[in-house]
Amino acid sequence: MSKSSNTVLGLLAGTAIGATLGILFAPDKGSITRQRLSEEAINAKDNLATKATEVRSKVAETYVDKKGTFDEKMDSILTSASYKAEDVITSLESKLQDLKARNKRLQKNKVVQGDNA
Structure with missing residues (x-):
């Protein structure tokens, strides 16, 4: 979890306590x-559920951004590698x-030298 989530x-735990x-x-x-404890427990549960939903949304949003x-970057690397x-x-x-041209000249010289011999 991030520092802000912690x-x-x-803060929520401290408030509840x-x-x-x-x-x-x-x-x-x-x-x-007992009635007040019950109400405070319900409020704490609701607050915690809200914060959990917010954190989950932020994590999902960050995941989508990072994946994109x-x-x-992967496309850029592959394109660069393709050009290279x-x-x-x-x-x-x-x-x-x-090399083919050199080989052809060498073969030609060999044939010419073979005819002269």
Whole structure:
């Protein structure tokens, strides 16, 4: 979890604990205290559910953003690699043509030298 999520959860927990302790030490009847505890528990549960939904939404949003960025970078890398591979192939084809031309000259010289011998 991120720092802000931990902070929010800490504040919620502290609020719930503080409210509970305040109610327990208040000079009210037991039935009123139980009612207040019940209400505070429900409020804390609702707050926690709301914050969990917010955190879940932020995580999902971040995932989608990061995935999109990753896909874009991967496409860029693949495109770059494709161009580089094409450059390498072109260079190798050029060298192959040079080697074929040299080989042809060597073969021609061999035949000429063989005729003279």
